[in-house]
Amino acid sequence: MNILLKSAKIFDKTSKYHKQTKDILIENNSFAKIADSIECPNDCEEIYLENLQISNGWFDSSVSFGEPGYEERENISNGLNTAGKSGFTDVAINSNTNPFLDTKASISFVKNLSINKATNLFPIASLTKNSDGIEMAELYDMQSAGAIAFGDYNKPICNDNLMKIALQYAQNFDGLVLSFPLNKSIGGEGIAHEGVNSTYLGIKGIPSLAEEMQIARDLFLLEYTGGKLHIPTISSAKSVDLIKEAKKKNLNVTCSVTTHHLTLTDKELIKFNGNTKVLPPLRAEEDRLALITGVMDGTIDCITSDHNPIDIENKKVEFNNAKYGTIGLENLFTSLQTVLDTETIIEALTSKPKAIFGLKQSSIEEGKTVSISLFTDSNSGVFKEINILSTSKNSIFLNKEIKGKTYGIFSNNQLVLN
Template structure:
């Protein structure tokens, strides 16, 4: 397939020759063949992409996405999930080990990669850190790494045994593996379902104190300092967590962290109606926490954002708040939610971070390179509604939220998705 991107403003801060310049880009069979101010001599049958206020950047990466297949196909299949990601601007996603059974062997990783082939969005699976994600015995980390796993994670589960984390960090150094540890102490959390504070008290809901997150992070950082290795702490949510990670980075520890978009933009004030769409893990925190998280992103303490896209069936959400499952979808609303807060260039910067941490090759906008573009229009103001949801599941906390900017599509893997 031949494609001509016509008069697109390129957003590429690392490439000063192209950054914020309008260019035509000709793509032949998935490879960038020419970049110029104007390209008119093109083969017949070329697909021309033109759009008012058309912008283009390298493809976006989401480092925490869940689907359902195998085991929970009613939530989201791999095929549909990757289509949702592509239409939302993401050319690459890191897939959480949330399936049944969890991927804890090399054959499980191979299955996921094979199921994802032929799509515009590339899937990069995380393997389970422990067998069956039970937190008892290490899974086959080295074999999964060789099969294509980009890291190891017991999704949303505390590593209760500190020795397991110690062994994992030591062992993974032999192949430069990335260990992920969810920041939550389940004994401190107890039966909590929302942030502990004024809102939990007024609603009569059991609270999860920030201490549950911060205590786990403190423990994990002490172990990392002892062992060395590479540790990633996904989806932090409190101001004190930002301080702990900043201090660890100043010590030179090899630690990274992410934050979910909803924890940046939405606070526990929204819980007054007991709407289970707003039940997530970690929980929505306070305005002070959200401000600290945004500051942490801006100063580089927090390494990247994620949608933490978690599709759930309606039966898992239409329950009493205590019993409903935690999670929200977020791929479709990511760009339009971030853009009004951070602005065009910073938003694109946030959505294109994380490649090196997960050992994924970062795309380039230069002739001879594989075409990997996200196409978008950054100025249109609109509201996110049910019709904008492309996921099989509908559990979005961003319904009726104002958005600025729309994704037009992606070009990746010699595939155009509009």
């Protein structure tokens, strides 16, 4: 496929064209020419998009699609189409399927469903069989089949020795271990952040301590075992401090934060809207500000949508009975634009997370393979249900202010536009 992108501002710190506005000719999946002005050849399509900006393709490190087992929530085909139109050339899918992604065959199954798609799919396999936290799964076999990391989605590994052994064993093949930050004993039956708002509303709370104790345990184990540890979706100010100190000790630890934890707080609970029930729960304003600082100073390595489609039967119910989760691919960029600058967002969606999960990144230079996201940081508005591309509509950002727009991607020699 041959196309000419007109007047595109380039964001790529590895490129000599960084922050320059150029015409970009793409031929045979490569950057054929980058210049101030290019005439469109006869065999290519000219693309002009208002205030077009491009960067290396975005990667979301925590996405759930449902298939296999929960296709009523989302299937892989529509999920990848949604990701592409939302600016993502690469996504890592979680193992919360039915059956879980805990065998070589299950990893191969979901990989095969993504063949010939514009957006690349990378499975995060279950760390334990059936994601039940009891017995470690066959990690090496699953990595051989295409798994890029191992973790039980939204489930903590309560057995300290099991986590220790996992960190030790994964080193044999340079495997990345994920540990969800929640101490279940401390969290108890809580369903929201333990604070003023949960007390006022009579909702059982999950204190920040539940997250911080689990992170402290994992960091002690990592210091003992070595290896690579990724802590997904941290949510508290103290968690940021713990990881910052661990990095000063040169421990190989990384972490992510969700879009909604950077932009929203537990004040959303006042509506008793099931779409605001997420795990970790939305925290207080001081936590949100500390998370933003953590992204800015590099303590937090990547930002994720933590996209988790849930069908209406499990969301439009009493808050106590609603399942955890929100969709977020469609509005990740436009929501982040309200609290972060464009360059910081791109860094947290490209080079840093790709390095953590072992993915290759190209560069916007002539002769290089094309894998780019297309977007603009201009325009503003309100996120409405009509903007949702996912099968499920459980967005925590409905009726929230947004800024900018995602146009789509060019990846795997395919142009996908929103």
